[in-house]
Amino acid sequence: MAQDRHPLFMPLILVGGLIFGFGLGFSQMARPEVVLDFLQFEDFGLLFVMFGAAIVSGIAFALVPRIRDSAPLTGDRYERRLKSFDRNVLVGGAIFGVGWGLSGICPGAAYASLGTGNVAILWAIAGMFVGAYLQGRWRSRAASGEPAVAGAD
Amino acid sequence: MIESVPLQLTAELFPNGISRYAVGGLLVGLGAVVIYLGTGIAAGASTFLESTLSYVSDQSRFQRYVSSRDWRVVFTLGIILGAAVFAATVQSGVITTSLYEAGTTGQLYDVAGVTLWMTDVQPWRLFLGGILVGIGTRVGKGCTSGHGVCGVGSASKTSIVGVITFLTVAIGTAQVVAALGVSP
Numbered sequence: 001m002a003q004d005r006h007p008l009f010m011p012l013i014l015v016g017g018l019i020f021g022f023g024l025g026f027s028q029m030a031r032p033e034v035v036l037d038f039l040q041f042e043d044f045g046l047l048f049v050m051f052g053a054a055i056v057s058g059i060a061f062a063l064v065p066r067i068r069d070s071a072p073l074t075g076d077r078y079e080r081r082l083k084s085f086d087r088n089v090l091v092g093g094a095i096f097g098v099g100w101g102l103s104g105i106c107p108g109a110a111y112a113s114l115g116t117g118n119v120a121i122l123w124a125i126a127g128m129f130v131g132a133y134l135q136g137r138w139r140s141r142a143a144s145g146e147p148a149v150a151g152a153d
Numbered sequence: 154m155i156e157s158v159p160l161q162l163t164a165e166l167f168p169n170g171i172s173r174y175a176v177g178g179l180l181v182g183l184g185a186v187v188i189y190l191g192t193g194i195a196a197g198a199s200t201f202l203e204s205t206l207s208y209v210s211d212q213s214r215f216q217r218y219v220s221s222r223d224w225r226v227v228f229t230l231g232i233i234l235g236a237a238v239f240a241a242t243v244q245s246g247v248i249t250t251s252l253y254e255a256g257t258t259g260q261l262y263d264v265a266g267v268t269l270w271m272t273d274v275q276p277w278r279l280f281l282g283g284i285l286v287g288i289g290t291r292v293g294k295g296c297t298s299g300h301g302v303c304g305v306g307s308a309s310k311t312s313i314v315g316v317i318t319f320l321t322v323a324i325g326t327a328q329v330v331a332a333l334g335v336s337p
Contacts, residue, residue: 012191013224017231018238020184020298025239026253027177028169032274033258033337039327044166045174050301052178053185057306060186061195071193078193083294083304085311092293093300093315095285097322102330103282104274106297107290108198110283111229115236116244117262117269123276124283131287132202136214139292143213 006073023053024112031113032104032121039101099131172252184235185302188228195307197299198232199290201225241267273337278330293319 038046065078204218304312
């Protein structure tokens with residue numbers, strides 16, 4: 001799989017990540033205080049980060065498939081890979097919401113926060129790995145305890 | 154006088170202006186678009202947590218991400234590096250722009266001429282919140298980037314419901330935590 005990849009695949013992912021991370025730093029969404037100020041209705045500017053980013057990606061997602069059929073570095077078709085809706089979206093979203101509201105940090109912003117020098121954010125990143133591991137253990141067990149019917153994610 | 158009312162309201166809602174937020178948001182979107190254009194992938198940041206765990210754990214839940222784990226590490230390193238470039242340039246004052254409002258949150262400190270930043274938010278909040286973020290984003294199929302940027306951008310109903318859920322609960326939680334006197 002990995003050796004079949006286009007030589008520019010990884011460099012492009014890196015460049016995309018660089019722009020993404022620079023943006024999180026510039027917007028200060030990488031600062032938990034700024035997110036908490038938003039959630040406490042003291043500074044609504046964060047709306048411009050979330051919706052600004054969604055509008056930019058929305059334009060690309062809408063236009064690119066009309067111009068080209070497949071991505072140059074993977075050959076994959078440009079298509080909407082929509083996630084299925086079920087109760088997990090609500091339960092998980094609510095748990096994420098409590099964590100975001102308590103800490104002021106979400107995954108992408110946490111990685112960027114580390115880049116701005118915020119070594120204290122390693123507490124949050126460590127917590128995220130612990131949380132991801134716990135749910136993975138529970139769900140791996142639940143999946144192996146059930147008859148193997150649906151392999152859907 | 155009539156004109157000053159909306160101006161006052163704007164200053165109250167946006168005490169740090171909107172330009173740093175808008176420019177940052179455009180760049181976050183642009184980063185996602187660059188990856189999508191080249192690869193067709195709508196990237197999210199939280200899958201990295203599980204895909205990276207596949208290097209050290211055999212749990213089936215993590216092993217399903219083996220094929221994407223290497224590029225997800227690169228994506229995350231890119232995010233860290235991009236933010237470090239921001240720190241070395243704009244945050245350090247090497248590049249100055251009226252679009253960037255520095256604000257007063259946290260603590261600035263200097264290492265080898267680079268101005269770095271540290272949060273004042275207490276470690277227990279970061280760690281406990283982080284655990285819940287780790288559980289919730291993975292159970293809920295996405296985070297602020299996967300659901301919020303890519304999902305909302307592709308008008309996915311699942312993602313829009315996900316964003317409304319975590320945003321509403323986060324607002325409630327932050328308000329309660331602040332009302333309990335927890336600060337910072």
